[in-house]
Amino acid sequence: MLNYLITGISLGSIYAIIALGYTMVYGIAKMLNFAHGDVIMVGGYMCFCATTYMNWPVPVGILLAMGVCTVLGIVIERLAYKPLRSAPSLAVLITAIGVSYFLQNAALLIWTSNPKSFSPIVGRGAVQLGELQITHVTLVTIGACFVIMVALTLFTSRTKLGTAMRAVSEDKGAAQLMGINVNTTISTAFAIGSALAAVAGVLLCSAYPMLVPTTGSMPGIKAFTAAVFGGIGSIPGAMLGGILLGIIETFCRAYISMELSDGIVFGVLILVLLVKPAGLLGKQTREKV
Amino acid sequence: MALLEVRDLGISFGGLRAVDEVNIQIEKGALVGLIGPNGAGKTTVFNMLTGVYRPTDGAIRLDGENVVGKKPYEINKMGIARTFQNIRLFGRLSVLDNVMLGFHNDVTYSLPTSLSHLGSYRKKEKQMQAKAMEILKVFDLDGQCDYKAANLPYGKQRKLEIARALATEPKLLLLDEPAAGMNPNETAELMQTIEVVRKQFDVTVLLIEHDMKLVSGICEYLYVLNFGRLLAEGTPSAVLSDPEVITAYLGD
Amino acid sequence: MSMIKNLWKKRRDSVIAFGIVIVAYIAIQIMSMTGSLSYSMKGMLVPICAYIVMAVSLNLTVGILGELSLGHAGFMSVGAFTGIVVTTLLANIVPWDGLRLAIAMVVAAAAAAVVGVIVGVPVLRLSGDYLAIVTLAACEIIKSLVNVLYVGLDGKGLHISLIEQSFALEEGGKMIINGPIGVSGIDKISTFTAGCVLILVTLFVILNLINSRHGRAIMAVRDNKIAADSIGISTTRYKLLAFVISAAFAGMAGTLYAMNYSTVTAAKFDFNLSILVLVFVVLGGLGNIWGSVIAAALLTVLPELLRALNFSDYRMLIYAILLIALMLFNNSALKQRLLERKRAQKSAKTEGEVA
Numbered sequence: 001m002l003n004y005l006i007t008g009i010s011l012g013s014i015y016a017i018i019a020l021g022y023t024m025v026y027g028i029a030k031m032l033n034f035a036h037g038d039v040i041m042v043g044g045y046m047c048f049c050a051t052t053y054m055n056w057p058v059p060v061g062i063l064l065a066m067g068v069c070t071v072l073g074i075v076i077e078r079l080a081y082k083p084l085r086s087a088p089s090l091a092v093l094i095t096a097i098g099v100s101y102f103l104q105n106a107a108l109l110i111w112t113s114n115p116k117s118f119s120p121i122v123g124r125g126a127v128q129l130g131e132l133q134i135t136h137v138t139l140v141t142i143g144a145c146f147v148i149m150v151a152l153t154l155f156t157s158r159t160k161l162g163t164a165m166r167a168v169s170e171d172k173g174a175a176q177l178m179g180i181n182v183n184t185t186i187s188t189a190f191a192i193g194s195a196l197a198a199v200a201g202v203l204l205c206s207a208y209p210m211l212v213p214t215t216g217s218m219p220g221i222k223a224f225t226a227a228v229f230g231g232i233g234s235i236p237g238a239m240l241g242g243i244l245l246g247i248i249e250t251f252c253r254a255y256i257s258m259e260l261s262d263g264i265v266f267g268v269l270i271l272v273l274l275v276k277p278a279g280l281l282g283k284q285t286r287e288k289v
Numbered sequence: 290m291a292l293l294e295v296r297d298l299g300i301s302f303g304g305l306r307a308v309d310e311v312n313i314q315i316e317k318g319a320l321v322g323l324i325g326p327n328g329a330g331k332t333t334v335f336n337m338l339t340g341v342y343r344p345t346d347g348a349i350r351l352d353g354e355n356v357v358g359k360k361p362y363e364i365n366k367m368g369i370a371r372t373f374q375n376i377r378l379f380g381r382l383s384v385l386d387n388v389m390l391g392f393h394n395d396v397t398y399s400l401p402t403s404l405s406h407l408g409s410y411r412k413k414e415k416q417m418q419a420k421a422m423e424i425l426k427v428f429d430l431d432g433q434c435d436y437k438a439a440n441l442p443y444g445k446q447r448k449l450e451i452a453r454a455l456a457t458e459p460k461l462l463l464l465d466e467p468a469a470g471m472n473p474n475e476t477a478e479l480m481q482t483i484e485v486v487r488k489q490f491d492v493t494v495l496l497i498e499h500d501m502k503l504v505s506g507i508c509e510y511l512y513v514l515n516f517g518r519l520l521a522e523g524t525p526s527a528v529l530s531d532p533e534v535i536t537a538y539l540g541d
Numbered sequence: 542m543s544m545i546k547n548l549w550k551k552r553r554d555s556v557i558a559f560g561i562v563i564v565a566y567i568a569i570q571i572m573s574m575t576g577s578l579s580y581s582m583k584g585m586l587v588p589i590c591a592y593i594v595m596a597v598s599l600n601l602t603v604g605i606l607g608e609l610s611l612g613h614a615g616f617m618s619v620g621a622f623t624g625i626v627v628t629t630l631l632a633n634i635v636p637w638d639g640l641r642l643a644i645a646m647v648v649a650a651a652a653a654a655v656v657g658v659i660v661g662v663p664v665l666r667l668s669g670d671y672l673a674i675v676t677l678a679a680c681e682i683i684k685s686l687v688n689v690l691y692v693g694l695d696g697k698g699l700h701i702s703l704i705e706q707s708f709a710l711e712e713g714g715k716m717i718i719n720g721p722i723g724v725s726g727i728d729k730i731s732t733f734t735a736g737c738v739l740i741l742v743t744l745f746v747i748l749n750l751i752n753s754r755h756g757r758a759i760m761a762v763r764d765n766k767i768a769a770d771s772i773g774i775s776t777t778r779y780k781l782l783a784f785v786i787s788a789a790f791a792g793m794a795g796t797l798y799a800m801n802y803s804t805v806t807a808a809k810f811d812f813n814l815s816i817l818v819l820v821f822v823v824l825g826g827l828g829n830i831w832g833s834v835i836a837a838a839l840l841t842v843l844p845e846l847l848r849a850l851n852f853s854d855y856r857m858l859i860y861a862i863l864l865i866a867l868m869l870f871n872n873s874a875l876k877q878r879l880l881e882r883k884r885a886q887k888s889a890k891t892e893g894e895v896a
Contacts, residue, residue: 032670034816080865087872089670090609094823095868097816101861109854221677221812228674257704259721263685266678273675274663339771365773377768379761390761393754394773400782403753404746410753417754457772 002132004254005247010138010207012246013145017200018223019230019238020152021193027169027233028189031089034096035076037220038103039194043069043201044211045107048116065198073194074187082183100217107213115212118205141203148196149239156235161188169233222249222262225269231282240280290353292317292493293338293461298347300337307333308517311347315461320487320494322508322525326537330517331497332374335463339371340364351461366394370459372450374466374497380439384430387438387449388421391456396420421456427489428452428482444475448482455490464496468503480507505529513537555748558831559741566737573733581845589841590736591617591798594743596821596833598790601747603819604828605756606783607763608665609673611815612680613791618687618810619656620649620792621799625724626692628800629717630699638730642800646739646793653792656683657785665780677812687807692718723806724799731800739797740834743790748830750786759783824867 018040025033043065050061080099084092127134156162167175168185176182197216204219205211222245230241248268252261272280295313299306308330315321323331336342338349340361349356356364379387396417402408425431428448433441438449447467454462467483468476484507487494498504504511505525513520513528515537521528528534569586572578599613627645635641660679667675691706692699695714702708710716718724750756758779761769766776799805821840825832843863847856870876 026670032673080869083869084872090603090823090827091868091872093609094820095865097820098861098864098868101857101864105857105861109858217813221681225674225678228671232670257689259688260685260704263682266681266685269678270663270675270682273667273671277667277671341767341770360775361767361770362773362775365771371771373768373771377765377771379764379768381764382757382760386757386760389754390757390769390774391772393758396754398754400755403755404749406749406753413754453772 004250006132006134006138008247008250009243010141010246011250012226012243013141014200014203014207014242015219015223015226015246016145016239016242017148017196017203018219019227019242020148020235021196021200022224022227023232023235023238024152024165024189024196025193026227028165028186029077029081031081031092031096032224033193034093034220035099035103036193036197036224037216037218038100038107039069039072039197039216040201040204040220041107041211041213041216042072042103043198044118044205044215045111045116046198047202048118048205048211052116062199062202065202066195069194069198069201070191073190073197077187077190082186104213104217111213113212115210118209118211137203137206141207144199144203145239145242148199149235152192152235155192161185165189222265225266228279229269229272231279233283234279234281237279237281291315292319292352293495294348294350295334295338296348296350298334298337298344298349300333300342300345306517308337308344311514311517311519313512315493315495317460317493318487318491320483320507320509321496322504322511323495323497323514324499324504324511325514325520326499329514331499331514332465333517334514335371335465335497338364338463339369365457365459368460369463370454370457370461371463372447372454372465372467374469376443376446376450378438378446378449378453380437382438383434384425384436384438384441384449385418385421385434387453388424388456389417391424391453392417392420395456395458424452424456427486444471444479447471448479451483451486455486455492458490459492461493461495464494466497466499468498468500476503483507559744562737562741562744562834566733569733579849581848582842585841585845586733587731587736587801588798589838590733590740591794591801592818592821592837592841593740593834594790594794594797595818596825596837597740597743597747597830598787598794599818600822600825600828600830600833601750601783601787601790603822604826605751605763606759606780606787608668608780608784609670610676610784610787611673611812611819612660612676612678612683613787613818614810614812614814615660615676615680615683616653616657616788616791617795617798617814618680618683618807619653619788620646620795621805621810622687622690622718622724622795622807623652623792624649624796625727625799625805626699626717628728628730629694629715632728638728639732639735642730642735642796645800646796649792649796650789651792653795654785654789657788658781661781661784661788665777665784677815680810680812680815684807684811687718687810688721690718690807691716691720721806721808723804723808725804727800727803727805729801729803731797736797739793743793744830744834747786747790751830755779755782820864824864 018036022033022036025031025036046065046068047061050056050064051058076099080095081092084095127139156166164175164180164185165188167178167180168182172182201216223242226241226245227238229245230237230239245265249261249265252264256264291314293313293315295311298311299309301307311334323334325331333342337344338356340356340359340363344357351367351369354367356367359367379390396413398409398413402410422431422434425434428451430445430449430452433445438446441449451464451467468479471479480503483494486492508525510523511525511528512522513534520537521531521534569578573583595613595617599610602608602610624645627648628641631641631644635644664672664675664679689704691702693708693710693714693716695710697711700708700710706720758769758774759782761774762776762779769776821837822833824840825834825836844856844860847859
């Protein structure tokens with residue numbers, strides 16, 4: 001029971017990290033970035049290549065993954081999304097789907113569809129606490145998630161760039177009039193989101209050591225669900241949503257049915273949104289008549 | 290019995306009391322103005338009359354029937370139609386379609402008829418078009434019936450909104466700042482049209498304006514709202530000479 | 542008088558368009574008889590028909606109603622598995638394949654419509670991106686449920702259970718849906734002709750709907766919900782109407798699609814399929830029904846063409862790049878300028894005619 005809870009929190013932490021990235025991007029660019037999940041996959045492969053082919057140490061692999069994904073995020077935003085900033089949101093959505101196809105198929109060409117088995121970033125050992133057994137990977141995952149959340153909260157509330165980001169997400173036009181460089185802020189959001197995706201990718205592949213070009217897409221969708229669940233645009237919301245989602249999913253897998261777990265997770269999302277249409281910690285807005 | 294009876298109407302948003310103890314009585318066939326400075330709560334009153342907001346207290350009766358708690362579309366079916374301060378047209382539909390939609394609950398045919406175009410489809414569509422064209426003529430919009438509503442000039446959009454509301458054949462027509470953004474000529478013309486419409490369609494009118502001079506020209510009775518409360522009511526000449534009303538408008 | 546002219550023009554346009562579908566059908570039939578159609582192309586004919594019906598019906602939700610749905614594949618799934626069960630049940634009762642398929646489609650449409658109501662009533666209270674993500678969730682829920690659905694048929698009748706197979710079939714009984722393994726040994730009764738008939742029926746019904754009081758009400762809800770409410774149109778009712786009709790046609794497309802393969806699993810109808818269909822709708826033009834038909838056909842054939850042109854390794858990559866490029870072009874200043882030039886030429890021409 002307690003073991004399942006720990007597994008759930010660990011899985012949830014990964015969702016939370018991805019959801020944090022999603023929330024940053026959605027809050028600012030107001031777009032469903034379907035390619036976000038595939039950036040996770042790229043991060044996973046980068047770290048895999050660095051540690052397996054080049055035999056570099058793990059921290060270097062993680063940094064490489066973060067670096068590559070950050071650049072990738074900025075490039076995607078500049079090339080594919082920026083020209084569409086005033087276009088209808090559906091056009092941006094389809095472009096994001098195009099980017100997602102692109103990344104998946106590029107990965108398919110480079111790394112083929114054979115699954116790569118990922119060597120965990122930390123030893124396979126575990127800490128024993130009475131009945132409870134916590135693997136090192138779990139500890140690192142939960143710790144990383146916590147550190148990232150605190151850092152992001154500080155960043156958005158204490159730094160100048162963070163304040164600018166909040167301003168842009170409230171009102172792009174007004175922010176621009178106040179002398180905020182909207183393009184830089186949006187790029188920053190993509191950079192941070194993608195770097196987080198890279199971290200999530202490495203952690204995801206450590207916990208579930210199988211890597212294929214479509215690895216990122218389902219966790220990406222679920223993390224987005226988590227972000228919506230918690231209230232999109234809200235950092236603590238993404239964290240809460242991610243962890244709750246992970247716990248629900250783990251318990252469903254354990255006690256109800258492996259096959260049905262995804263269905264139940266999505267069912268809970270629908271229920272939450274019906275009761276609280278803006279998510280658990282989201283702000284409700286109303287159309288003025 | 291009055292057509293519209295509003296008793297002790299009030300609404301709070303969170304802790305804010307936006308409208309409080311408003312009483313309004315409108316006789317059938319009257320043309321009444323609801324005036325007051327910006328933020329006095331005029332549009333909020335309209336929103337409660339049409340079911341967009343649910344009042345926290347008070348009663349609204351139309352022809353003796355309770356209105357509070359009904360959905361907006363049900364209230365329209367009961368006989369209240371309205372226009373909006375920030376124009377709300379069906380922008381991607383034609384001018385004609387906009388008015389035909391007003392007849393949606395008047396000229397009807399079943400879903401199977403819609404899907405197959407069999408049966409009474411052609412007859413009913415023609416009937417609806419003819420009725421819509423008749424109203425468009427009154428507002429001098431018949432020449433632009435196949436324009437997209439969003440492509441009409443501003444003044445005509447306002448007129449189209451009134452035409453659409455009239456198409457629902459209401460007992461009571463609520464106009465929210467119908468002359469906003471119009472030049473004096475257009476305003477004068479619009480006021481004339483409202484007079485004509487009122488007689489021709491046998492409709493009672495309540496209109497919001499904050500330009501008092503303009504309203505005093507055509508309204509028979511005025512209600513003045515300030516900070517969500519009724520400040521004064523009466524004939525235009527009596528209301529406009531009321532010192533309290535003058536202070537409310539001009540400040541101390 | 543212009544309105545009566547308009548009615549005629551609309552009618553003429555749809556006659557021409559229906560004619561094009563029929564001509565395309567005859568052309569492809571002739572090609573396939575003379576053997577100038579490749580084997581893989583032949584195999585794609587029925588799926589293309591199914592995708593066209595999917596795209597047209599999704600356009601009703603996304604283009605005409607104006608609500609983004611990412612769960613259209615869920616209704617296709619409901620239709621596919623309902624259709625399979627119905628055709629199996631009717632295997633010995635209705636000998637003629639065409640009629641059996643038609644009955645299966647009608648039942649599938651009804652089943653998908655019922656699921657459409659169950660999903661739509663709660664979900665349509667949301668809007669925008671929230672609605673999108675919730676429809677996606679609904680699609681995944683349907684996928685999960687079908688994944689744990691066991692349906693068997695024997696002398697005693699139909700057995701249904703969820704999560705685990707809780708029934709034993711008697712001798713000679715047949716397992717129809719076998720949980721995550723899905724369905725195998727399907728009687729492949731879908732044909733290209735059936736697909737084209739379904740396309741024509743779909744187009745007929747949906748185009749008629751758009752030009753009717755119900756269709757106008759749906760578009761009014763799209764353009765301005767508060768205004769629609771204010772003139773006596775129940776927004777919830779018309780949202781649901783559009784959503785359910787859209788679901789029903791997706792159900793029929795599902796039957797057509799499933800009866801073209803010998804095995805089908807629930808995993809086939811996931812959000813990727815929903816998104817694929819959404820791409821057809823957006824590229825064909827929101828609210829543009831004919832655009833959906835053309836986009837669905839072209840974009841399904843495109844990867845195959847690239848394969849034929851020896852790009853087979855890179856075909857999906859090229860597809861992705863084309864998709865991005867097309868979206869960027871569609872919303873670019875370049876396109877605006879081209880359109881303006883065209884418009885200017887046109888008006889110059891009409892002025893010339895007047896003079």
